[in-house]
Every structure is written in C-alpha cells, then in structure tokens.
Amino acid sequence: MSLNSKEIQLQFEGFLNTPKLWTTTSVYTLKQFKFELKNTLPFNGNILKNQRLGKRVESFVSFVLNQTDSCKILIENAQIQNNKTTLGELDCILLQNNTPVHLEVIYKFYLYDKTVGKNEIEHWIGPNRKDSLVAKLNKLKEKQLPILFSSFTKPLLKKLNIDIATIHQQVLFKAQLFTPYNKEKPKFNLLNKECVKGFYIHYNQLSQFNDCKFYIPTKLNWLQEIRVPIRWLTYEPFLHKIEILIQQKTAPLCWLKHPNGNTEKFFVVWW
Template identity: 30%
Template structure:
C-alpha cells in the first residue's frame, strides 16, 4: 500500500466540489495553503492516523496538518465540541487565522463521494437545487442538497449559539469578527456516456470516475485485472493491491457487497497497466 506521504498527497489532490460561492456557501480551497517554505517532503512529520480510521476522519487529520504546515495560516482551534449542559449541540471543525489579513475563519470540512444520477427528478422549484439533487452517495443514503442544507441550517449557525460564543470568548476569539467558509472536497462518479458532458455548478476536476448499474456491470466482462480497495483507501491513487481478481471473481464480490447494502469501488487495471476507477451500484 501507499506510504503516509502518498496518502496525504492523494488527499491534497482532491478537488473542491465548486469554486467561489454555491447556495450562499463560500468555498475554502486547499490551494489557499502556501507550503513554499517546505523543502524536503520526505522529512515531513505527518500525522499518525490509527488503523481503521474512517475516511472522513482521515481527511480531518490531513486538513489540520495542512493548516499547521502552511506559512499563511495559524490553527487556533480544531474539533471544538459545543455543549449545552451535558448535551452535545455539535462540533466546530476548525477556527484558523489568516496571517496575511489577520482575519479569523471558521471552516467546516466535508469529504464526500457522490454518484451523479441524471434520471433523478425533484420537486424543488430552484433549477440549482433540481440539478444538485442528482448527486447522491453510492449507497443512496446520502444526498448533496441535504448536506448543503445541513451546513447552512445547523453546522454554520452553531458558531453563533450562546454556548459557542462563550467558549470562543474564553480563547479570546470574538465571534462577530469570524468569517465562515466550507472546505467541501468531493470525488464525483458519472455515467460513462456523460464523460464529455458540461456539468453545471461543480468543478470538472472533481469527476474522478464512472459507475455501472449492477445489471450493466454483469454484461461488461473483460480480461482486465480488478482490485477492490477498502473504503479508507478510496481516495488513493489506483494501484496494484496484494489481492487481485478476475472479472467473474470481482462480479461475485460486487454482488455480495450490494446484497449487504454497500456499493463497492473497483480499480480496473488495463493491459497497458493504467487504471480506471468506478463504482457498481444497484
């Protein structure tokens, strides 16, 4: 498997889902970080991430590392639990300081994998929401519009609750001076026939693969080699793993995974040793 440095590079290469502002949410891109002062990548003191750490939590480790290693930002607080009595109201991901402008920013980090399904219809009146509603999690249990609404209506407003204001005040941080942004990173998988389609509202660079319906994958037999990475490795650059599969072996494993309610990600190695990445969904 790849080294910790390669895992970090894979995280850092993940594209923002959009640029600028979408539905009132301002994007904070990883390209904002300046690392010019770092000369030797191999000697970086990378975060130690426990085995089995979920994909989203791994992203949190790496984002914090980016802030700490950058020359233009300072980490003030991270993963701040907000309590009302003994009840947890939520968590603020990061509060950082822009050393160039001396401004303070509250950032919520999101790291997602989405399937773009053009057949989904929506009762939303807004054309923007109608389009964004077509982005769903591979297992159908997640939805981009719901996530954006949760950010707008719960995660970002948490900053202005009395409990958060008091906690930040204890760290000499004035809430009224804080700017709010989201670092929304995503890998989008689309139908193969839409590869040249011009997508509205999202970065084309966030499209990293395609997907098959399970019935279509069953008819897509090849002599290529297949690998099924664990979920924590989904963001990684496709590579040869210890265990490889033929098409029929991969098909059986894929069907078993779908029966358990989980859409698998596959890396398919072609004869020229290049890779294609795709999901198989119900």
C-alpha cells in the same frame, strides 16, 4: 516506511490531489477556504487507528494547516454542549493572516443521477442513495455553521479572544464525482468538472469488462490514486466478491485495469 505509513502517505497525496467541489463562486452562499497546499509534503502527523474517512481527512487538513505560515489553528473538533447535550461540533477555528476563520471540512463521493432532483446540485447523490449533495449543503448552511452563533458557543469564543463579528465562515469541500457509464456527461455550471474521477455501472452490466482486471480498495483507500503494482483480481474472483457486497446493498468503489494497461475508478451499484 511501514506498509501502513505508505498507505497513509498515499491517502494523504490522494486527498491533496482531489479538487475542491467548486472554485469560482460560492454555492449555497458557502465559500471555499483558500490556502496554498505544499503538494510534496511527506505526511508525518498523528493518525488514529481505524479512523473513519472523514476524520482522517480532517487530520490531513490539520497537518497541512500546521505547515502553512499564514495559518494558526486555535482549536479543533470543539464540541458545543448544553449541559450534557451535544449541540454540534466546530471542525476548526483558525487564524489566517490574523483573520479568524471557522472552517468546516468535507470530503465526499457523489454519483450523478439525472432522475433525482431538478438541477445540477440536486442530481448528485451518495453511492448507496442514502445521502446527497443538496442534503449536505443544507445541513452545513442550516445546522453546522449556525452553531457558531449559538449562545452556548460564546464561552469558547471568549476564551479564544475572538469577536464573533470578525470571524469568517468557510468550507473546505472536496469530492470525487462519478458519472453513469456510457451516457451523456452532465453539464457543469456551478460545480468543478475536474472532480470527476470515474464512472459507475450497475452490477448486471459488469460482463462487458470480463477481460479486465480489478481491485477493491478499503474505504480509507478510496482516497488514493490508482496504484498499478497491486494484486489485481481477474473477472470471476472479482464478481464473487462484488456479489456479496451487492447483496448487502453496498456500492463499492473499485479500480479497473483494461487489457491495454489503462486504469479507471468506478462504483458498482445495486440500484
């Protein structure tokens, strides 16, 4: 197995091990897709070079669905167009136990900021404050899912021999959540607290970890669980790399190894 395929396998396993953002009830009327995951699967699906993280996750989902007896993919990444204007894209239409499902796949990283919004959903934002959980849920509910009912989608459904009245709309929404360092943990009523994977801290507060070691994974490797046999950085070289990213107003995901060997994921933020 090449280094690249090893990294992809670790990304795949990280994806499998990431919990769904909610499990029991629907959130914003959005229901999570339920299917059995074979956690021991070796990944041997097709991966495009330089694929962005969201598309790689879609490739992982496609691979798992194709290994699932109860599921049959009918079409993926179907662009819905009005002449030359693209109205949107349907991630996947499949049959699950012969029931048609329109599935949208989402994988996100959110940080908890109590100063943003007024409720549990609204407090979760993107690492660079450019996006938020509530914005994504609204986009799903108001833009992405309704494309199925567009008149421009009818020819596709007819081709697939699907009656729109029988199709279920669901999401596979997985996420890694991060809470402020050394602050009171948020309460989870709607969301799944098992999604909490670490903490975040402001760049100016890093000195308290000067006896630790660090690693800055590439964006695609944000999916991975922490690997111990890697080239860890000591504090000064790590700080130098982080300074460059912070100046660009980029909040990186990092791995931390304490002197006692314990490891944690964390974001360094500039805001």
